[in-house]
Amino acid sequence: MNFCPECASALQLKRVDGVDGVDGVERKACVAPGCGFVHWDNPVPVVAALIEYQGKIVLARNAHWPEGMFSLVTGYLERNETAKHAVLREVKEELGLDGTVRDFLGCYSFFEKNQILLAHWVVATGEITIGSEIAEVRLVSRDELKRWPFGPLAITSALVKHWLETACGEAGALKNP
Ligand SMILES: [Zn+2]
Numbered sequence: 001m002n003f004c005p006e007c008a009s010a011l012q013l014k015r016v017d018g019v020d021g022v023d024g025v026e027r028k029a030c031v032a033p034g035c036g037f038v039h040w041d042n043p044v045p046v047v048a049a050l051i052e053y054q055g056k057i058v059l060a061r062n063a064h065w066p067e068g069m070f071s072l073v074t075g076y077l078e079r080n081e082t083a084k085h086a087v088l089r090e091v092k093e094e095l096g097l098d099g100t101v102r103d104f105l106g107c108y109s110f111f112e113k114n115q116i117l118l119a120h121w122v123v124a125t126g127e128i129t130i131g132s133e134i135a136e137v138r139l140v141s142r143d144e145l146k147r148w149p150f151g152p153l154a155i156t157s158a159l160v161k162h163w164l165e166t167a168c169g170e171a172g173a174l175k176n177p
Pocket residue numbers: 004005006007008009030031032035036037
């Protein structure tokens with residue numbers, strides 16, 4: 001953001017008071033008299049779905065990602081939408097599946113993208129029909145998921161590991177045949 005959305009003046013880097021009022025932080029801010037707009041650049045919430053489908057886990061490759069890079073289905077919330085509704089809408093839009101939220105898996109800070117992931121465990125039914133943002137999907141067993149090379153996707157890797165070690169184990173889901 002380079003211009004003030006309130007008065008259209010150019011924004012400048014400025015030291016503004018931090019939330020704790022101690023040191024302050026440097027942010028783009030409007031210096032026009034009487035305006036006071038600050039572009040705080042707060043993290044954006046993103047919903048993520050770890051999808052259980054027909055006893056497997058669905059991994060998806062984003063249409064912009066290289067071959068072999070798979071992750072969870074994610075998406076932004078719409079205005080006036082709860083995280084639970086958003087995650088189920090994304091599952092429907094991207095995979096054509098009807099889902100129910102089994103559990104909330106936690107918040108994961110994604111500093112590089114200035115996002116906070118709200119991770120949900122979703123159980124889905126129906127026929128997979130991939131949407132425009134997805135290039136391909138893989139259905140993997142719990143064992144395959146344990147060994148899945150997420151590579152640079154550290155957040156996905158941590159989230160999946162957490163699910164395998166806690167939620168999944170407690171609920172006894174996805175038992176190996
Ligand atoms: Zn302004």
